[in-house]
Structure formats: C-alpha cells, structure tokens
Amino acid sequence: MPAPAVPEISEEVIHESIDARTETLVSLRELGPPDLVHLLKQNLRNTGKQTGVYHHVTGVDASSSASLAAYINTLTYKEHGQAPTHKIVEGVYCCYNAFSRFDMRVHVTIPGTVEAFCVDERGEKRKATDDLWLETYLCSVLRAYSYADDGSGDTIRKIMGVRRFNPVTNTETEHRFLSAAETLFFRGWQLGSDSVVQVPNNVSNHLTAGLLKYFHTTGRFTSAINLFEKLRTQNVEVSSLLAKVLFMGNEEVQGVRVLHQALKESPMDYVMLDSQAEFLIKKAMTAETPAQKEERLKMALGCADRSTVGAPSEFGTWARLAQVYVALEDWENALTILNSCPMFTYQDKDAPIMPEPKEVYLPTLPETRLDEIDSEPESRFSEQVDQSLLNLRGASYRGTFKLAYNILTEMTAKIGWDQLLKIRSSVFVMEDEYRTDRQEDASQAQPAKRNPSTDGLRGSPEPSTNGDNETEEEEEKKETDNDSTAQTLTNGSGDDTVEKPIHTIDPGEVKADGDTTATTDEHLSRLNNKRLCERWLDSLFMVLYEDLRVYTIWRTQMAQYRAQSMQYKKSAEEWEILGALAERLQRHDEAAEAYRACLAARFSPKALLGILRVFQKQKNTRDTVAALIRLVTWQYRWYSEFSPELLHTIRVLIEEEGAVKVRSIIQATSLPQNVLDLTHHYAALCATFRSSGTDG
Structure with a gap:
C-alpha cells in the first residue's frame, strides 16, 4: 500500500x-x-x-x-x-x-x-x-x-x-505496545482523562481509554485478558477493566464472576459498580419477559445507587442512575437525578496553534481518485445554509452536557415533549408559580421599608436566566408566532403544537430573594417541596425546544410539499445538518432520510456514516461494504490510512459473513481497482490479527 x-x-x-x-x-x-x-x-x-x-x-x-x-x-x-x-x-x-x-x-x-x-x-x-x-x-x-x-x-x-497512520499493524508491534502499557500502567492517571471524568484514577484515564479502544477495534480480547489478569494481581481496581474486555469478548459469565469477587474485596469501588449497572441495563433490554426486565433493572438500580455514594462528584455514576430510571420509566426520578449530575467544563483535545501559513499545498494521490469524492470540496464551498440551522446549540454540546442532553432526548422520544414538560413542572419550581406565591406572601405581610441600598442589592425583578437574553428570546418567539408555517407545527404526532417551555426559577434568585433561611424554607414548603432546577438543565430544555421547533418545521413542510406533489429542496449542507438534528432527537428513520437526500446532492462522509449505521442494523452486507469503500477512500484522500471505527466495522462484518465473502463483495464493486485496494488493506489487517472469520 x-x-x-x-x-x-x-x-x-x-x-x-x-x-x-x-x-x-x-x-x-x-x-x-x-x-x-x-x-x-x-x-x-x-x-x-x-x-x-x-x-x-x-x-x-x-x-x-x-x-x-x-x-x-x-x-x-x-x-x-x-x-x-x-x-x-x-x-x-x-x-x-x-x-x-x-x-x-x-x-x-x-x-x-x-x-x-x-x-x-x-x-x-x-x-x-x-x-x-x-x-x-x-x-x-x-x-x-x-x-x-x-x-x-x-x-x-x-x-x-x-497524516494518520495505524500505530499497531501486527502482533509484534502489539506486544511492544502492551508491554509499554503494562510498564507505565499505574502512572496512567498522570495523562488525565476524558472530560466526563472528574478525577483520573488507575482505571479511568487516557491510557485505559486507549487500551479499551484498541481491544474494541481489533478484537484482540485474549491479549487484553492476559494483560489485565497480570495487572489485577497488583491492584484489585483493574478487575473492572478485566470484566469490560470479558464482556466485549462475550465471556459474560466469567466477567460477572470477576466483578462479584472483586466487589467482595472493594465493595464501594464505583467503577466496578458502574460496570455492573451497565451490564444489567444491557441484559434488561434483551430480556424475554417484562418480569425479567424489571428484575434486572432493579438490580441495576441498586448498583447505580451505590456507585453514586462511592463517587458522588463523578458525572458518570449519576448519569448511569438516571439511565436506569429512564429504563424503568420512572420519569420524575430520572429528571431529579439528571438535575443532580455534577457538570464539568469540556476540555477539548490539544490542537496545534500555528501562525498564518504563507501557502498550503494539499496534494492528492492517484490511488484515491474517485469522481464523487473529488467534487466534494468545491460543492461545499458554494452551498447556502439557512441561518436557523447554523445556530442550533445542541450540535455544539460536548462531554457531560452532550451525555445529559442524550438522556433528555431519550425521555422525549419515549414520552413526548408535552408529557416531559408536565413532569418538569411537577418536579421543579417554575418561575411563574414562584412569583405568584411571593406576591401572595408580600400582600399578607407588612410593606417593607425601601432604600437605595436594598433596591440595588436585589437587582431587577426579572433577571435573565441561564445567561440567555430574555428580550431576544421573546422577540424570536413573536417572529415565530407570526410565521404561518410555525403556527401549524406538530411534534410528530399530528395533534399538539411544540410548546415553548417556561423557565424554572433561578436557584440564585431564590437564595437572594428570601430575607432569612427560615423564610425561604417556609416559602418552599408551600410549593410542595419541589426542587430547584439547575441553570444548565434549564438551558438544556430551551435548546431541546429549539431543536424540536426546527425539526417540526422541517417535517411539516415536507408533508405539505408531498401533499402537493412538489419537490422539497434543501442544499446538501442543510440536509446534513437536518440529519444530525434528527439523530440528536433519536428520530433515526428521519435522520436516514435526510442523509440520503444529502448524498443525492453530493458526497458527504458524515451523511454516509449515518447511512452506514442503518445498513449495519439491517444486516445489509453489500450496501455496508459499498459505504465502507467510499469512507475509507475519503479518509485516505485526506491523508488518513487509519480509522479505528471503520476497521472495527470491517472486522465485525468479517466475523459475521466471513473474509472470503467480504473480499469478494469488495472486488465485485464497480469502482477502480486502486480504490478497492484501500479497503482490501483494512481487511488484510483483520487477517494479520487472526480475527474470527478470517482464513487460517
């Protein structure tokens, strides 16, 4: 190659x-x-x-x-x-x-x-x-x-x-990599961790994340088990990693035994408890009867609850507990626990900060020539995109905020937006009911003396919430109401409009509003001991509303155009954004529809990857291979000969269909041989690592 x-x-x-x-x-x-x-x-x-x-x-x-x-x-x-x-x-x-x-x-x-x-x-x-x-x-x-x-x-x-190369291309380089990892394993916490982990430790850091990603990509589970078995003798915490690779390799019984034995020695290890909860949730989703599902989820609830006690400052433990409540369809508790999640500022990967270049030369190898891919950059440059699509904040979420948003959208997909708002108002103190209650208190109490100092401290009676500009939001709402299309929006059911959520009361205002702690406590008791919603969660609801609003405009307009036998036109970039929006809202069929429309206009790796996931679920081998060939070629065109996710996809395909069949399908595709060779290279890697389904 x-x-x-x-x-x-x-x-x-x-x-x-x-x-x-x-x-x-x-x-x-x-x-x-x-x-x-x-x-x-x-x-x-x-x-x-x-x-x-x-x-x-x-x-x-x-x-x-x-x-x-x-x-x-x-x-x-x-x-x-x-x-x-x-x-x-x-x-x-x-x-x-x-x-x-x-x-x-x-x-x-x-x-x-x-x-x-x-x-x-x-x-x-x-x-x-x-x-x-x-x-x-x-x-x-x-x-x-x-x-x-x-x-x-x-x-x-x-x-x-x-330029991106595969750092581990055979068993010899794998041995060197795992040997270095074993030597430096207990210093891994020095590297830091993903942004969803507050405090890096021996089993939650960039080193362990990299090891797990390597084993997941290559399927080298025997090497993984050998490595973690040796490290477990030095520290029982490593049992959680050993159990994870056992689960990856379908050795579930052994993985459960490892966790059970390790938790006897370290009963409050939050990573092991979280691993148990994650495993039980997955088993509950494949349960044969509702009774089995409920039993497994209740066991998962116990594990997840204990893990929050073991690590109260970690986001992952609380998020897992919220996921269990969502699976149990206990929506109020799910929202309450989500509100309790500790959120961390997202720390992006280190990127080079370079001065403005004099000239940039980005050559193309003849081996990557493919007309539909080569025309992509010019097409992207000339496309127009609706500003409302570019301003969707949900697309920019990363780290803990992205995971919390996923839980919120999962709830919305299961119970609907209107029901979610009802649960929100029953769990949290809303701004309008808080102000109404305060006014009643004020009318019953003696009028307090006013002076400039207290007026200045209290600030304006209508402070902005979540850092958002309320005036701008109200103006946008009025503009939306004046839009005849927006007036007919539905949330997908065809019955109800997408209602804009009212704000919850700012916790900071509650603290500043009460003259004493006792007064505040007494006041809150009259609101049925409702909880105060964190500002970040309140903001997530507003972002979810914007996503749903744009989504429903799209779906309504699509339905109207189809009813009139007219073509609904968008640029490829807009279709790509709409596909990502639908995926974010867990509307997978609509996402696939948008991605297909994008690909009909021009090549897009993001859209093709979205379609690839659909092909995988449908077990559509030929279309999966066709998508893989184009994605591998696009990667190589931009100097990347290695993508772990694409390698994993090919490995799983070979395990299911066999290497001979996959190679035959690749070769039978009517594309230039130089392009096919790039994907053959990925398949050859699986043979080098002796993956299941390969020859010999």
Missing part, C-alpha cells in the same frame, strides 16, 4: 512553526497535539534560497530517535510533479511526552547527523533518555487512537494536513 500523500504548509518565517509549538507546551493539558514534522527545503537552482514547510502526523513509531529519523528520511523521496525543484536539507520531528511533559525532538541533517533531545515547558533543552522514549512511544500510540477520525470527517477537518 502506498503511504498517504504529504501535505505541505509553508512558513512565512523559517522555523516559526517550531517556535509556536514550543510556546504552547506550557498550556498543554491532554495527550498533546499531533506530532509536528518540519522540513527545510533548498531550491536546486538557487541554493541560497530555503523554504520552511511542515505537516502533522500521528501513528509513527516513536520508540527511538532512529525511528523518527527514518520517517524524515522517507520524506526525502516524496516529490510531486515531473522534475524535482527542491531538496530537503534538514528535518525536525517533534513528539510530545505527556507523562514527563517534554517535547521529544529529533533533528536530522541531510546528509549528516541525527541529534535527539527534549524541550521542557520553559523551552530549555534536556537529554533524551530511554525511559523518556518509552513514555513518548506509549503517548504516540494513544494519540493515534484518541485523535483518529471516526469516519465522519469531523476530526480530519479540525486540523489541516494531518
């Missing part, structure tokens, strides 16, 4: 990209940005003229300075066009070590010497040792998995010109 093309970003000032990377070292919080490769090119005709170019890369073997120097050496043979006009005279490879917070660098002079060193957060040079290289290698593999694209193209578009 040819390596992906080499993008080149030219600098205004030579080495400014390296200087920019050095300056940002102190601010890195996660695994670090992708590796930076800087090249100094010399003009063959004018040797005094030099140009600095760079690109980013993940998945290159970073176990030693020699392997990084070898990568730079491969670039000296990469020339685009007929005759070479430049030659590479120097190269610098920068790879971040997130354990020691050093940037490992290899400086190569061509022809000449190789110098390896590291740079600390202050920009000072230090000696590179073997221990530092081991840490760097492990970080490099974890970055390759963590920063890989899921097939939708969202990750690829975040950073321009990143």
Whole structure:
C-alpha cells in the first residue's frame, strides 16, 4: 500500500512553526497535539534560497530517535510533479511526552547527523533518555487512537494536513505496545482523562481509554485478558477493566464472576459498580419477559445507587442512575437525578496553534481518485445554509452536557415533549408559580421599608436566566408566532403544537430573594417541596425546544410539499445538518432520510456514516461494504490510512459473513481497482490479527 500523500504548509518565517509549538507546551493539558514534522527545503537552482514547510502526523513509531529519523528520511523521496525543484536539507520531528511533559525532538541533517533531545515547558533543552522514549512511544500510540477520525470527517477537518497512520499493524508491534502499557500502567492517571471524568484514577484515564479502544477495534480480547489478569494481581481496581474486555469478548459469565469477587474485596469501588449497572441495563433490554426486565433493572438500580455514594462528584455514576430510571420509566426520578449530575467544563483535545501559513499545498494521490469524492470540496464551498440551522446549540454540546442532553432526548422520544414538560413542572419550581406565591406572601405581610441600598442589592425583578437574553428570546418567539408555517407545527404526532417551555426559577434568585433561611424554607414548603432546577438543565430544555421547533418545521413542510406533489429542496449542507438534528432527537428513520437526500446532492462522509449505521442494523452486507469503500477512500484522500471505527466495522462484518465473502463483495464493486485496494488493506489487517472469520 502506498503511504498517504504529504501535505505541505509553508512558513512565512523559517522555523516559526517550531517556535509556536514550543510556546504552547506550557498550556498543554491532554495527550498533546499531533506530532509536528518540519522540513527545510533548498531550491536546486538557487541554493541560497530555503523554504520552511511542515505537516502533522500521528501513528509513527516513536520508540527511538532512529525511528523518527527514518520517517524524515522517507520524506526525502516524496516529490510531486515531473522534475524535482527542491531538496530537503534538514528535518525536525517533534513528539510530545505527556507523562514527563517534554517535547521529544529529533533533528536530522541531510546528509549528516541525527541529534535527539527534549524541550521542557520553559523551552530549555534536556537529554533524551530511554525511559523518556518509552513514555513518548506509549503517548504516540494513544494519540493515534484518541485523535483518529471516526469516519465522519469531523476530526480530519479540525486540523489541516494531518497524516494518520495505524500505530499497531501486527502482533509484534502489539506486544511492544502492551508491554509499554503494562510498564507505565499505574502512572496512567498522570495523562488525565476524558472530560466526563472528574478525577483520573488507575482505571479511568487516557491510557485505559486507549487500551479499551484498541481491544474494541481489533478484537484482540485474549491479549487484553492476559494483560489485565497480570495487572489485577497488583491492584484489585483493574478487575473492572478485566470484566469490560470479558464482556466485549462475550465471556459474560466469567466477567460477572470477576466483578462479584472483586466487589467482595472493594465493595464501594464505583467503577466496578458502574460496570455492573451497565451490564444489567444491557441484559434488561434483551430480556424475554417484562418480569425479567424489571428484575434486572432493579438490580441495576441498586448498583447505580451505590456507585453514586462511592463517587458522588463523578458525572458518570449519576448519569448511569438516571439511565436506569429512564429504563424503568420512572420519569420524575430520572429528571431529579439528571438535575443532580455534577457538570464539568469540556476540555477539548490539544490542537496545534500555528501562525498564518504563507501557502498550503494539499496534494492528492492517484490511488484515491474517485469522481464523487473529488467534487466534494468545491460543492461545499458554494452551498447556502439557512441561518436557523447554523445556530442550533445542541450540535455544539460536548462531554457531560452532550451525555445529559442524550438522556433528555431519550425521555422525549419515549414520552413526548408535552408529557416531559408536565413532569418538569411537577418536579421543579417554575418561575411563574414562584412569583405568584411571593406576591401572595408580600400582600399578607407588612410593606417593607425601601432604600437605595436594598433596591440595588436585589437587582431587577426579572433577571435573565441561564445567561440567555430574555428580550431576544421573546422577540424570536413573536417572529415565530407570526410565521404561518410555525403556527401549524406538530411534534410528530399530528395533534399538539411544540410548546415553548417556561423557565424554572433561578436557584440564585431564590437564595437572594428570601430575607432569612427560615423564610425561604417556609416559602418552599408551600410549593410542595419541589426542587430547584439547575441553570444548565434549564438551558438544556430551551435548546431541546429549539431543536424540536426546527425539526417540526422541517417535517411539516415536507408533508405539505408531498401533499402537493412538489419537490422539497434543501442544499446538501442543510440536509446534513437536518440529519444530525434528527439523530440528536433519536428520530433515526428521519435522520436516514435526510442523509440520503444529502448524498443525492453530493458526497458527504458524515451523511454516509449515518447511512452506514442503518445498513449495519439491517444486516445489509453489500450496501455496508459499498459505504465502507467510499469512507475509507475519503479518509485516505485526506491523508488518513487509519480509522479505528471503520476497521472495527470491517472486522465485525468479517466475523459475521466471513473474509472470503467480504473480499469478494469488495472486488465485485464497480469502482477502480486502486480504490478497492484501500479497503482490501483494512481487511488484510483483520487477517494479520487472526480475527474470527478470517482464513487460517
């Protein structure tokens, strides 16, 4: 297989990209940005003229300075066009070590010497040792998995010109990876964790997340069991990871035994309790009878409840408890528990912050030529998008807010928007009832003396809620009401309009409003001890309303156009946004419909990935393979030869259908052979790892 093309970003000032990377070292919080490769090119005709170019890369073997120097050496043979006009005279490879917070660098002079060193957060040079290289290698593999694209193209578009390689291509490199992971396992918490984990620990951090993603992708569960069995002898907490890979490998009985035994030693380990609850929820969904389902969910409820006691400040434990209540259809408790979730600010992955480039060269390899894919960038550039679709805040949610929003949309999908509003008003103190009650209190009480100081402290009687501008919202509401289309909106049932939710009372206002704690308590008791809704959850309801409003406009207009036998027109970008909106609201059939409309207009990896999920559910092998071929080709077109999600999809397909059948379907597709070879490469990886269904 040819390596992906080499993008080149030219600098205004030579080495400014390296200087920019050095300056940002102190601010890195996660695994670090992708590796930076800087090249100094010399003009063959004018040797005094030099140009600095760079690109980013993940998945290159970073176990030693020699392997990084070898990568730079491969670039000296990469020339685009007929005759070479430049030659590479120097190269610098920068790879971040997130354990020691050093940037490992290899400086190569061509022809000449190789110098390896590291740079600390202050920009000072230090000696590179073997221990530092081991840490760097492990970080490099974890970055390759963590920063890989899921097939939708969202990750690829975040950073321009990143070459992505598979860091583990055979059992030999797997052994090196797992050996490094075993050596550094109990230092994994130093790497930090996903944004949904408040405090990283031995089993919840970027290292364990990367290991689980690797095993999930490749299906190498025997290697996983061996690794975690060894580590479990050192710390019982590792039992939760062992149980997870046993569940992945369909060794459910053994996984339950592992958790049962481990919880005897550590009865309040929240990760193990959460693993039990997650397993029981899944088993409840496949129960044969309602009685079995209820029994399993009640057991899950006990585990989830104990896990919140074990880790009251973790989002995951409370979210799991809310999921159990949703599965039990106990909507009031589900909403109450969701309101109790501790929310964390989303910390995005470290990304390179580079100066404005002088020039950008993004070449295309002949092997990735496919007309429908090549025309995508030009089509995207010319499309018009309705502003109301661009402003949907639900699409921007990440981390804990995204997961909480998913729980809220799941409730809406099951019981409907109107019913959700009724439950909300029965659980939380609403703004209108609070003000009415306060006015009654004021009319019964003696009028208080006013002075400028107290008036200033109390502020305006109508403070904005959730940081939203109420005036703007009211203006938008009036505009919506004046829209004849919006007046006929339905929530999908054809009966009721999508009602805009009124705000709950701001908890901060309740505290400021009462003269004493006793007065506030007495006042709240008259509201049947309703709870105060957190501002973030109140905001989620407003965002959900906006999503539903736009969704119902779309569905109503579609129905009207069909009734009149007219074509409903949207740009491909708008169809893509509508598909994502429907998916967010868990309306999967409508999402597939929008994605198909998008693909009819132009190629879109995000839309095709959405359709791929439908094909997988339907067990439609031929269409699944056809979608995979195009997604793999698009990834390769943008310098990524490795996507864990696409590799996992092909592996599962081979397990179900057999490698011979899958290879035959790929080959039978009427696409150029060079394009088919890219997908054959993914299938060959499964054979290398001896996945189930492969030959031998």
